[in-house]
Amino acid sequence: MTRFDCEALSFVQQRTRTDLDTDRQLVLSLVKDIEIIGEAANGIAESTRHSFPDVPWKQIIGMRHRLVHAYFDINLDILWRTAREELPMLIAHLESIVSTGTE
Numbered sequence: 798m799t800r801f802d803c804e805a806l807s808f809v810q811q812r813t814r815t816d817l818d819t820d821r822q823l824v825l826s827l828v829k830d831i832e833i834i835g836e837a838a839n840g841i842a843e844s845t846r847h848s849f850p851d852v853p854w855k856q857i858i859g860m861r862h863r864l865v866h867a868y869f870d871i872n873l874d875i876l877w878r879t880a881r882e883e884l885p886m887l888i889a890h891l892e893s894i895v896s897t898g899t900e
Contacts, residue, residue, distance in 0.1 A: 803888055805830040809880045817873045827880050828864050828871065834884075835861020849894060852887070 808826050817824055838846075838857040846854045860879065864871060 803830065803834075803884055805834075805880045805884055806888075809877070814874070814877045817877055824871075824873065824876070827876055828868075831876070831879060831884075832861050832864050835859075835864070852890060852894075857887070 805827055808823060808830070812820075812823065817827075835858050838854055839861065841854070846852070
């Protein structure tokens with residue numbers, strides 16, 4: 798099975814949501830990693846995205862746009878939930894796609 802490494806997951810390991818309120822480096826690290834994921838998703842061909850409608854492409858790309866263009870209005874609760882809940886599910890889904898050979 799392919800392993801999708803995601804630094805954001807390691808950044809939040811052993812951390813709590815309140816750490817975001819006091820650790821600027823954690824915030825910046827999560828923002829940058831999630832931006833990169835969104836940029837990568839945006840670079841995937843539209844035809845490929847249509848082949849995998851269960852992947853929330855629009856939301857992934859939209860999150861990237863939000864982080865880049867509304868930087869001073871980032872909701873840390875959403876950032877935390879994305880890193881702790883959404884990314885692990887996305888990674889599991891992508892690993893499933895790759896392991897079935899339907900990439």
